Amino acid sequence: MKKTITLLLTLLVGYAQAQTADSVTIRKIYDEALANGKSYEWLRYMTKQIGPRLSGSAGAQKAVDWTKQVMEKEGFDRVFLQDVMVPHWVRGAKEVAYIQNGKQKVTVPIAALGGSIATGPKGVEAGVIEVKSFPELRALGPDKVKGKIVFYNRPMDPTKINTFEAYGGAVDQRANGATEAAKLGAVGAIVRSMTNVRDDNPHVGGMRYGTGVPLIPTAAISTNAADLLSKSLAENPNLTFYFKQNCETLPDAKSYNVVGEIKGSEKPDEIIVVGGHLDSWDLAEGAHDDGAGCVQSIEVLRIMKALGIKPKRTIRAVMFMNEENGLRGGVQYADLAKKNNEKHIAAVESDNGGFTPRGFGIVGTPDQRAKVMPWKPLLAPYGLLEIGAGGGGADIGPLAQLGTVLFGFKPDSQRYFDYHHTTVDTFETVSQRELELGAASMAALVYLLDQHGL
Structure with missing residues (x-):
């Protein structure tokens, strides 16, 4: 009986220590995002210097080239392109x-x-x-x-x-x-x-x-x-x-998913994806849909490097192409993951705008969702209260067939459809603080997924 009690106490102490260490790291993640974040200026460039990015357009290709350069400049371990043929419709x-x-x-x-x-x-x-x-x-x-x-x-x-x-x-x-x-x-x-x-x-x-x-x-x-x-x-x-x-539909055009990664130090063959879609509708700058999700995803990896966090698992930021009118980037990414026998344990997508963070929707088994629930006290101080069963994201959806657990970032939804798919989805409608809080929220979740798995 004494041995059982001693073992139980040891486990409880170990759990409390792990929670304390996680809490400290998550605080550092938020401090880095809010004090030194780059996502807002990246979004400014994407919307103002590149602008509309409909699949097959010159703007989409500029966005591919630019995001690849950004991730290379940040010194990620590997940055590469994935070919994908996309629809080419012009207004x-x-x-x-x-x-x-x-x-x-x-x-x-x-x-x-x-x-x-x-x-x-x-x-x-x-x-x-x-x-x-x-x-x-x-x-x-x-x-x-x-x-x-x-x-x-x-x-x-x-x-x-x-x-x-x-x-x-x-x-x-x-x-x-x-x-x-x-x-x-x-x-x-x-x-x-x-x-x-x-x-x-x-x-x-x-x-x-x-x-x-x-x-x-x-x-x-x-x-x-x-x-x-x-x-x-x-x-x-x-x-x-x-x-x-x-309008008219032209022949399919060659484009790319843009991928940057930090290699895992202990389990490099296990991959965690964080991403958004690079394309936007042709009338819009695409600030909320989905420039915000793209720059937040790149910021997740930048924060880890800035804090000296060496992830156990490989962390990938993926800029998916062609969510708006075909989803071919997401399908191609999943097909290549299957072909290459890659093991994706989790994928997080931000495609609901750059608004105040509320939580994450989870697509997985009840047991997988249950593993996330102990993290709620760590995330609650940052307003992430809505964590449970829900949607993942269109681009990461095809990964579900590989057994990947999907997480959809959930910001406040009230203003999203004021701007959605219109000329007024501009940089000026995005709050820097809300955008950076979202990036930190995603980084905190990715950190916990990396440390504890599913």
Whole structure:
């Protein structure tokens, strides 16, 4: 009995000492990020000197070259590129749209959705059918839809506290709206922007065409314009809508994932990934989506080097290419990891903006999540209270097939969709302190994953 008690006390003392050592290191991580952080200035360069970075564009290639140079300058043990073929869609000349209500013509802001076809040089003008769901559209049937423009006007649910849930409940209109409308003979589709903010900024994003269905042009319309169109239709169901867009899809282009790593000192074959996606939509600087995640991920490795932390496991910062309109970078990374027999024990992604840190969502088994729970007291002093089952991230998602535990960084979500996929997703909307707190939060988690494993 005495031996059992002695062993238990020894274990408890050892655990307390480890917790104390971890607490001290995590404090140092935050001090380094907040006093000497580089993420904010890196983000300034990415957004102001490079700007939009849609896959296949010159901006995307500049971002590849620049992030590789940054990681080499920081002296990471290895920096390399992974080839990936990506879609190459271009917007062309700015879109034009207006509501023709009797003799009154009102110009409204729209923007083509990524992957859409063009309207042709004359544009498209037709009557409008307003719906809020696919079942409502199907119930109308081809007799009422054929030859018309379908207007999807279901807003994000404002009662959802987590705005990503609200986004998930509305984004099917953007992704599949053109296909569903074309099945019934529509000549075009316009979609209410994915935001609860009333503004004049079209919120773009990707869409996809179904097989065996005619291709029709589709665009996002700003929320103010959507409200105006809905009100105008209620007053005059016979009005028409005109829009012209000049986009096209070019042959796939060669691009790259950019990878930097610090080699593990004890278990170099076990890999922990931290990353974000390098590409952004063509209208935006891509500050929150996802310049923030990229610079935070590079900062994780910089902090470790600055503090002299020699990780047990290999830590990789990965700048994924083509999250926005294809996810090919994430798929390629996972395919190469499988081909090379790499063991990825964990992956952390930041793709929810550079806002105040709240916690991490975990995709893994109950036992794996349970191993993380003892770390909550270490992270709670820094506002990381929301730690538990949740989403990981689109780019790291393909790693799940390899048994990798996924962690999605969760900042406060309330403002993200004010800026998402718009011209106002700019450097000026990012708080330096919030960005640096996020980088420190990710570094703290990566440190704990490295020290204790899963």
